[in-house]
Amino acid sequence: MTAVDAKDAVACARCGGTGWVIEKRGAAEVARRCRCSIERRKESLLADAGIPRRYADCTLDSFSVFDNSSLKAAKRISQKFIDAYPVVTKGILFIGKPGVGKTHLAVAILKEIIRKTGDTGIFFDYRDLLKQVQDSYNPESQSTEMQVLEPVLSCRVLVLDEIGARRVTAWMHDTIFYILNQRYSNKMLTIITSNFPETKSDDDEETLEDRIGFRLDSRIHEMCDFVEVEGADYRKTLLHKRYSDRG
Numbered sequence: 001m002t003a004v005d006a007k008d009a010v011a012c013a014r015c016g017g018t019g020w021v022i023e024k025r026g027a028a029e030v031a032r033r034c035r036c037s038i039e040r041r042k043e044s045l046l047a048d049a050g051i052p053r054r055y056a057d058c059t060l061d062s063f064s065v066f067d068n069s070s071l072k073a074a075k076r077i078s079q080k081f082i083d084a085y086p087v088v089t090k091g092i093l094f095i096g097k098p099g100v101g102k103t104h105l106a107v108a109i110l111k112e113i114i115r116k117t118g119d120t121g122i123f124f125d126y127r128d129l130l131k132q133v134q135d136s137y138n139p140e141s142q143s144t145e146m147q148v149l150e151p152v153l154s155c156r157v158l159v160l161d162e163i164g165a166r167r168v169t170a171w172m173h174d175t176i177f178y179i180l181n182q183r184y185s186n187k188m189l190t191i192i193t194s195n196f197p198e199t200k201s202d203d204d205e206e207t208l209e210d211r212i213g214f215r216l217d218s219r220i221h222e223m224c225d226f227v228e229v230e231g232a233d234y235r236k237t238l239l240h241k242r243y244s245d246r247g
């Protein structure tokens with residue numbers, strides 16, 4: 001018995017720390033997972049979801065809407081997604097300028113779904129994912145490409161943060177295409193964030209399609225509802241304002 005098991009044995013009166021309870025169903029006795037082991041599984045899923053420390057405490061409750069209709073809509077859509085899950089057919093693509101809260105919302109959804117259902121969920125920054133795949137090609141690497149990709153392909157909910165945030169080589173494009181096409185084909189939910197708009201507002205601006213190519217852009221349209229988030233950069237203005245309000 002490990003230290004953790006021993007602690008649970010003291011803590012859980014229902015199962016005596018075994019993680020299982022025996023129930024009578026008519027004449028038969030059946031074993032069922034104890035609530036404490038389901039809670040433990042959720043905690044370990046959350047710990048393994050790859051959520052960056054900065055976002056560990058992000059929830060929908062902690063997302064302020066500041067009387068801004070775009071933030072209100074984004075929060076409402078996020079809540080609706082959580083409430084409807086798992087009966088949802090499309091993920092969400094949050095599009096908007098830096099600091100408007102896209103990653104905050106994506107993480108809040110991911111955490112709440114893991115907490116609510118115990119389903120598997122993974123957070124990956126687009127650049128980190130490509131780097132981990134690239135590193136796996138190094139002969140000295142501890143992990144293979146498939147070991148990196150397996151959880152990304154199989155998790156029930158994937159958050160892919162900052163899609164298109166770096167220029168990619170042909171093989172990187174193939175990798176991202178493979179991942180999203182697999183999830184698309186298997187109808188798996190993906191929540192994405194991007195700084196790149198759907199359409200150009202001036203000639204210099206690059207669109208999401210410019211960054212990721214039209215075949216991927218087309219699939220994402222079918223996989224995700226597009227949610228534009230417009231507001232002030234929370235990092236620059238709102239955090240700063242709160243600080244000066246206090247003084």
Ligand SMILES: Nc1ncnc2c1ncn2[C@@H]1O[C@H](COP(=O)(O)OP(=O)(O)OP(=O)(O)O)[C@@H](O)[C@H]1O
Binds near residue numbers: 054065102103235
């Ligand atoms: N409406 C909000 N209420 C509370 N906190 C917020 C809000 N918007 C943003 N934040 C906080 O501000 C910081 C920046 O937000 P976030 O990282 O989600 O922005 P982003 O839209 O993903 O930006 P980028 O495009 O640069 O990735 C985070 O710490 C986040 O928790």
Ligand SMILES: [Mg+2]
Binds near residue numbers: 103104193
């Ligand atoms: Mg972000």
Ligand SMILES: [Zn+2]
Binds near residue numbers: 035
């Ligand atoms: Zn128990």
